[in-house]
Amino acid sequence: MNILFGIGNSGRADDGLGWALLDRIRQETDYQIEYRYQLQVEDAELISRAEHVVFVDSYRGELPGGFQWKPCEASSETEFTSHVLPPGAILRLCQDLYGKSPRADLLMIQGSSWDLQTGLSPEAEARLDHALRVFRERLPV
Amino acid sequence: MSTTRRKITIDPVTRVEGHGRVTIQLDEAGMVEQARFHVVEFRGFERFIQGHPYWEAPLLVQRLCGICPVSHHLAAAKAIDQIYGVDPKDLHPTATRIRRLLHFAQVFQSHALHFFYLASPDLLFGMDAPVEKRYVGAVAMEHPELARKGIQMRQFGQELIKALAGKKIHGITAVPGGVHKTFHPEERDYFLADNGAPSIDTMIQWSQDVVAFIKDYHDKNFHFLDSFASYPSGHLGLVGNDGALEFYDGRMRAIDSHGEVTLNDVDSDSYLKYFGEGVEKWSYMKFPFLRHLGRKNGWNRVGPLARLNVCDHISTPLANEELREFKAYTNGRPNNHTMHSHWARLIEILHCAEQIRILLNDPEILAEVERPPVNRRPEGIGIIEAPRGMLIHHYQADEKGSITKCNLIVSTTHNNEPMNQAVQWVAKNVLDQQKEITEGMLNQVEVAIRAYDPCLSCATHAMGQMPLMLTVLDADGKIIAEHVKNSK
Numbered sequence: 001m002n003i004l005f006g007i008g009n010s011g012r013a014d015d016g017l018g019w020a021l022l023d024r025i026r027q028e029t030d031y032q033i034e035y036r037y038q039l040q041v042e043d044a045e046l047i048s049r050a051e052h053v054v055f056v057d058s059y060r061g062e063l064p065g066g067f068q069w070k071p072c073e074a075s076s077e078t079e080f081t082s083h084v085l086p087p088g089a090i091l092r093l094c095q096d097l098y099g100k101s102p103r104a105d106l107l108m109i110q111g112s113s114w115d116l117q118t119g120l121s122p123e124a125e126a127r128l129d130h131a132l133r134v135f136r137e138r139l140p141v
Numbered sequence: 142m143s144t145t146r147r148k149i150t151i152d153p154v155t156r157v158e159g160h161g162r163v164t165i166q167l168d169e170a171g172m173v174e175q176a177r178f179h180v181v182e183f184r185g186f187e188r189f190i191q192g193h194p195y196w197e198a199p200l201l202v203q204r205l206c207g208i209c210p211v212s213h214h215l216a217a218a219k220a221i222d223q224i225y226g227v228d229p230k231d232l233h234p235t236a237t238r239i240r241r242l243l244h245f246a247q248v249f250q251s252h253a254l255h256f257f258y259l260a261s262p263d264l265l266f267g268m269d270a271p272v273e274k275r276y277v278g279a280v281a282m283e284h285p286e287l288a289r290k291g292i293q294m295r296q297f298g299q300e301l302i303k304a305l306a307g308k309k310i311h312g313i314t315a316v317p318g319g320v321h322k323t324f325h326p327e328e329r330d331y332f333l334a335d336n337g338a339p340s341i342d343t344m345i346q347w348s349q350d351v352v353a354f355i356k357d358y359h360d361k362n363f364h365f366l367d368s369f370a371s372y373p374s375g376h377l378g379l380v381g382n383d384g385a386l387e388f389y390d391g392r393m394r395a396i397d398s399h400g401e402v403t404l405n406d407v408d409s410d411s412y413l414k415y416f417g418e419g420v421e422k423w424s425y426m427k428f429p430f431l432r433h434l435g436r437k438n439g440w441n442r443v444g445p446l447a448r449l450n451v452c453d454h455i456s457t458p459l460a461n462e463e464l465r466e467f468k469a470y471t472n473g474r475p476n477n478h479t480m481h482s483h484w485a486r487l488i489e490i491l492h493c494a495e496q497i498r499i500l501l502n503d504p505e506i507l508a509e510v511e512r513p514p515v516n517r518r519p520e521g522i523g524i525i526e527a528p529r530g531m532l533i534h535h536y537q538a539d540e541k542g543s544i545t546k547c548n549l550i551v552s553t554t555h556n557n558e559p560m561n562q563a564v565q566w567v568a569k570n571v572l573d574q575q576k577e578i579t580e581g582m583l584n585q586v587e588v589a590i591r592a593y594d595p596c597l598s599c600a601t602h603a604m605g606q607m608p609l610m611l612t613v614l615d616a617d618g619k620i621i622a623e624h625v626k627n628s629k
Contacts, residue, residue, distance in 0.1 A: 037207055037310060041258055041277065042296040076278055089278065096281035097289055 003050045004031040007039065007057040014111025014124040017058035024132060039085040047090060048098035055087040059108035066127035069134055072106040107131060163586055165568045171575065176568035177423060178560045178590060187547045195224045195538040196317050203311055210311050211247035211302060212527035215240055216534040218315030219523030224538050225317035226516030229390045235508040236319040241389045242500040243305045243314050248388060249493040250298025251528035252486050255594045257291025260483055263588050264358060269581035290347050297344050304328045319512040329501055341498045348491040352463055355484045370479040370563040370589035373398030376450040377441035377555065379526050380406060384453030386492065388526040394451045395431060395441050400475050403431060409524035412533055426557045429550055440558035443530025444593060445485035450475045457495035463488045479563055482592045527552050529594050553595040563589035
């Protein structure tokens with residue numbers, strides 16, 4: 001099993017980039033599609049059954065070319081609240097609890113607008129198009 | 142000893158839902174002068190729901206929170222039922238069963254998340270443990286069996302919510318006067334048998350295991366659990382007509398710290414008569430109180446500890462046996478030990494699991510639901526027991542069906558004064574006259590707040606972010622120390 005996680009909130013403009021990529025790709029891929037506002041502790045169990053996992057999330061900062069694809073490693077980083085659970089922390093939890101370390105990648109796409117609105121900003125739409133091209137190269141569909 | 146007035150700020154309080162801040166003002170002698178728990182998020186849901194059609198309320202207001210949306214969905218639905226023209230007793234029996242099942246699943250998963258994910262690191266590793274050890278990952282490494290059970294219990298509750306509401310978060314089950322979906326046999330059967338995922342029977346067994354765990358922990362650490370942040374208070378919760386613990390639909394009962402009844406099983410539609418809300422300049426969160434006792438004496442704890450204090454018994458046998466033992470520990474008097482909230486929470490987990498099994502095995506839960514005809518009214522009040530305590534939704538709608546007024550009193554708001562009391566206890570008993578304020582000491586403030594499992598987003602209906610800082614200020618307001626906490 002392979003899983004594609006889109007993380008974000010389509011009601012907060014470019015925070016919906018992760019979901020938007022899933023919307024575009026879902027008819028083309030055999031990866032299991034999972035939409036998340038945030039990762040949950042029980043996702044560690046789901047991930048333990050996967051061979052490959054890709055996390056797609058928006059990024060609030062500058063990224064060269066507007067997006068970044070990189071391997072995602074298990075890490076012990078924690079946030080201050082359960083409202084935020086980074087992909088690395090979920091992988092670490094998966095490792096500690098289930099003894100599994102599936103291959104994992106992280107695709108971050110730079111956002112520009114975080115207002116209370118649906119739909120991406122024009123800048124984010126353009127970056128999503130670029131990111132999709134790379135996504136399809138890295139993950140043949 | 143310090144000769145400078147200092148102000149300590151914990152910002153944010155960690156491993157709670159949402160963002161809070163604690164300030165502790167020390168005087169020149171290092172004595173605690175003032176200790177406050179602030180919630181400084183933006184409030185707005187009560188206002189922007191106005192003008193929307195009344196039937197949208199259960200869909201929109203649940204967006205207050207990603208942890209307990211089911212509670213807001215159901216409290217709003219109960220209120221909107223009345224505007225539609227249906228009282229709880231007149232709802233179709235299957236609709237009531239489905240809503241109750243959804244609610245028990247919600248409380249079950251929320252309590253599991255809180256205990257295993259947020260609270261267990263403090264209990265297992267101690268309040269002075271290194272910061273990097275005080276998180277669920279460390280629990281996973283050193284107590285993998287406990288952590289695995291915790292995650293699967295949370296998952297069970299979430300899957301049941303998904304089966305009933307279509308989604309684990311922000312799903313929809315209730316519609317005005319009923320539910321919008323029948324519960325199918327194949328959906329029900331998934332939770333009855335151990336087929337890859339643990340069954341409800343396993344959940345009950347594991348719930349008993351975690352109750353045994355907290356009792357064993359208490360036996361070994363009773364001095365800490367009985368004394369830490371303990372203080373006398375009133376307690377408020379819903380009870381059934383027979384005085385039983387009630388989560389979905391009951392009467393409001395409050396008792397004082399000695400067990401005297403201060404609110405005697407009153408109906409939910411009279412809440413405005415009995416409750417007032419105080420306001421302080423330093424917090425966006427209000428301070429509810431019983432009007433006849435006043436702002437100073439009329440505040441109450443809500444949540445697991447309060448619910449077990451106010452109820453006479455529990456309707457399910459295993460949890461009721463645990464309740465008897467719980468009450469016997471304080472000789473039947475109100476339990477004011479803040480840290481016993483964890484014990485109470487786990488007894489409630491067991492009760493929820495027992496109730497889920499009863500409802501799953503009830504053939505009526507699979508029946509088709511008929512909605513009564515609409516008979517519009519101008520107002521509705523819905524009160525339920527959310528995981529964190531009593532939750533009140535109140536709406537008024539005009540003749541066109543547009544919402545004209547919304548008032549929400551959420552669990553964490555009731556616990557505003559109690560959490561401030563807890564902060565003051567730690568400030569006076571741990572931080573007073575200390576030459577050096579360690580991180581472990583500051584964590585004790587958070588442990589006291591965390592026992593209430595506060596959801597600050599709900600309490601102020603929030604949006605936005607907070608910085609992560611601990612600052613120490615001198616008498617002139619100059620920063621003399623600053624620590625950025627573990628945020629990215």
